[in-house]
Amino acid sequence: MTGLALLVKDLRVSYGPKRAVDGVSLDINEGEIFGLLGPNGAGKTSTLSAIEGLLKPTSGSILIRQVDARAHPGLAKALIGVQLQSTSFQSELKISEIVKLYAGLYGVPLTKQAIFDRLTEIHLGDEASRRFSQLSGGQQKRLSLLIATVHDPPLVLLDEPTSGLDPQARRQLWDRIEGIRKSGRSILLTTHSMEEAQSVCDRVAIMDNGKILTVDTPAGLIEKHKNDPNVLAVARGQVTLEDVFIGLTGRELRE
Amino acid sequence: MSSVSEPSAVTTQPASPPLRAPALSEIFRALLEADFTVQLRNNRALLLSFALPLVLLYALFASFAVKRGIILGAPQFKVAAALTLGMASIAILGYSMTVARDREKGVFQRLRVTPAPTWAIMTSRLLVQVAANLAMALVLLVAANLFVGVSLTAEAYLLTFICVIFSSALFLSVGQALAGLVKSADTLSAVGRIAYLPLFTLGLFGQSTVFGTTFELISRWSPGGTVETLLSGAMNPSSWNSDTWLALAVSTAYSVVFAGIGIRWFQWGAR
Numbered sequence: 001m002t003g004l005a006l007l008v009k010d011l012r013v014s015y016g017p018k019r020a021v022d023g024v025s026l027d028i029n030e031g032e033i034f035g036l037l038g039p040n041g042a043g044k045t046s047t048l049s050a051i052e053g054l055l056k057p058t059s060g061s062i063l064i065r066q067v068d069a070r071a072h073p074g075l076a077k078a079l080i081g082v083q084l085q086s087t088s089f090q091s092e093l094k095i096s097e098i099v100k101l102y103a104g105l106y107g108v109p110l111t112k113q114a115i116f117d118r119l120t121e122i123h124l125g126d127e128a129s130r131r132f133s134q135l136s137g138g139q140q141k142r143l144s145l146l147i148a149t150v151h152d153p154p155l156v157l158l159d160e161p162t163s164g165l166d167p168q169a170r171r172q173l174w175d176r177i178e179g180i181r182k183s184g185r186s187i188l189l190t191t192h193s194m195e196e197a198q199s200v201c202d203r204v205a206i207m208d209n210g211k212i213l214t215v216d217t218p219a220g221l222i223e224k225h226k227n228d229p230n231v232l233a234v235a236r237g238q239v240t241l242e243d244v245f246i247g248l249t250g251r252e253l254r255e
Numbered sequence: 256m257s258s259v260s261e262p263s264a265v266t267t268q269p270a271s272p273p274l275r276a277p278a279l280s281e282i283f284r285a286l287l288e289a290d291f292t293v294q295l296r297n298n299r300a301l302l303l304s305f306a307l308p309l310v311l312l313y314a315l316f317a318s319f320a321v322k323r324g325i326i327l328g329a330p331q332f333k334v335a336a337a338l339t340l341g342m343a344s345i346a347i348l349g350y351s352m353t354v355a356r357d358r359e360k361g362v363f364q365r366l367r368v369t370p371a372p373t374w375a376i377m378t379s380r381l382l383v384q385v386a387a388n389l390a391m392a393l394v395l396l397v398a399a400n401l402f403v404g405v406s407l408t409a410e411a412y413l414l415t416f417i418c419v420i421f422s423s424a425l426f427l428s429v430g431q432a433l434a435g436l437v438k439s440a441d442t443l444s445a446v447g448r449i450a451y452l453p454l455f456t457l458g459l460f461g462q463s464t465v466f467g468t469t470f471e472l473i474s475r476w477s478p479g480g481t482v483e484t485l486l487s488g489a490m491n492p493s494s495w496n497s498d499t500w501l502a503l504a505v506s507t508a509y510s511v512v513f514a515g516i517g518i519r520w521f522q523w524g525a526r
Contacts, residue, residue, distance in 0.1 A: 104281060104284060105277065
C-alpha cells in the first residue's frame with residue numbers, strides 16, 4: 001500500500017430535512033477493495049453519489065488521490081470510474097459507439113480496432129453492433145464495468161455491481177473486479193451480499209441510518225463483534241458476517 | 256452468457272491514470288458525435304422534422320384551400336407557418352420527450368459522472384437540434400421554390416437561416432421548460448401534445464382577421480405568431496419593418512423566459 005486513493009471526512013448529505021449521510025468518514029488505500037454494506041436506505045448510494053459528484057454534500061471533504069473533489073470536480077471525475085446501480089445509455093447507439101463516447105469524454109481516443117479489442121476482452125466482440133437494451137443482464141453489467149474503467153482510473157466506484165446476476169455471471173464479475181485490483185486500482189463497492197463482501201473485499205464498513213457503524217476486514221468484523229449480545233441473539237451457530245450485519249443493523253424490514 | 260470456466264478476462268495492464276481533466280474540445284467532440292448519431296437514427300425525429308412541415312406546406316398552397324378562400328397571409332407567411340410547425344415539432348414532440356425519456360432511463364446521470372460539465376451535455380443536444388432545424392429549413396425552402404414558386408434571394412436565404420436559429424432557440428426553450436416542469440416522460444408526452452397544438456395553430460392566424468382583430472393580435476404575438484412574422488420578414492427582406500424587429504425582440508424575450516424556467520426547474524435525475 002503506497003497511499004490513499006480516497007479520503008472522505010465527515011461527509012453529510014441531506015434531502016430536505018432528511019439526513020441521508022451523517023458524518024461518514026472513510027479511507028481507501030491504493031490497490032484495496034473496500035465494501036460498503038448496509039440495509040436499504042442506509043445511505044450507501046448517497047455516499048457514493050456524493051463522491052461521484054451527483055449529489056452536493058452539505059458538509060465534509062472528499063479527496064480523490066489528494067484532489068479535492070468539491071473544488072475540482074472535473075479533475076476528480078477524471079480520476080474515478082463509475083458503475084451506477086441502474087444504468088442506461090442512449091438507446092439509438094450501438095455498444096461500440098457507447099464505448100467510443102465514454103472514452104472520448106475522458107479524453108481517451110480509441111480506434112475501431114481498440115474498441116473491438118476491449119469488447120472482445122469482455123466477450124462482447126460479437127455484440128459490437130447491438131444496442132445496450134439487446135444485451136443480457138450479465139452482458140450489460142460487463143459493458144458497464146468496461147465503460148467505468150475505459151480510462152484506467154485509479155479509483156473505481158461500483159454500486160451493487162452484481163445485483164440481479166446469476167451465480168455464474170456474479171463469479172465472472174468478481175474475477176473482473178479482482179483483475180481491476182491486480183492492475184493497481186482501488187475499488188469502493190456497495191453490496192447487499194455478505195458472500196460478495198467476504199469473497200471480494202479487503203475491508204468492509206457496515207452502514208445504517210447514514211452512519212458507519214464499524215469497519216474492518218470481513219474476518220476482523222466477525223472477531224470484533226462475535227460476543228456482541230445483539231449479534232449472538234441472531235446467530236444460528238457459528239457467528240457469520242451476516243449475523244454481525246443483522247445484529248448491528250436490526251431485524252426490521254427496510255423499504 | 257459466458258460460462259464460469261472460460262478464461263477470466265482479467266485486465267492486467269498497469270493503470271495509467273489520466274492526471275488531467277479532458278479538454279472541453281475532446282468532450283464536445285465525443286458528445287456531438289453521439290448526439291448527431293442519435294438524431295439520425297431517431298425515425299420519429301426525422302419524420303417530425305421533415306414530413307410534417309412538407310405536408311403543411313402542401314396543404315396551405317393546395318388548390319382546395321385557395322378555392323375555399325382560406326387565405327392566411329402572403330406566400331412567405333405560409334412557408335413561415337410550415338417552418339414554424341417543423342420547429343415546434345422538433346422541439347416539443349422531439350427534443351423535450353427525448354430529454355424526459357433519457358432522464359427517466361438514467362442516461363443523464365451516467366453522463367454526469369464523467370468529467371463532462373452539465374452545461375456541455377445539454378449544449379451538445381441543443382446544437383444538434385438547431386442543426387436539425389436548419390436542415391429542415393433548407394429542405395422546406397427548396398421544396399417551396401420547386402413546388403409552390405416561392406423563391407428567395409441569397410440575402411433572404413441568409414437572413415432566414417439566421418432567424419431560424421433565433422426561432423429554434425424559442426421553441427427549444429419551450430421544450431426545455433416543459434422538460435423542467437414535467438418530470439415523467441409519459442406525462443410530458445401528454446402535456447407536450449396539448450401544448451404543441453395551440454403553440455403552433457395560434458400563430459397561423461397572425462395575418463388573418465378571420466376570427467376578428469383581437470384574436471389576430473393575440474395570434475400575431477403568440478410564440479408561433481412571432482416566429483411566423485419574423486420568418487416571413489426574413490424571406491422578403493424588403494418588407495422587413497418595425498413589426499419584424501419587434502417580433503425578433505419578443506421571440507428573444509420568450510426564449511429568455513422559457514429557458515429560465517427550464518434551467519431553474521430542470522432535474523437531471525428522475526427521482
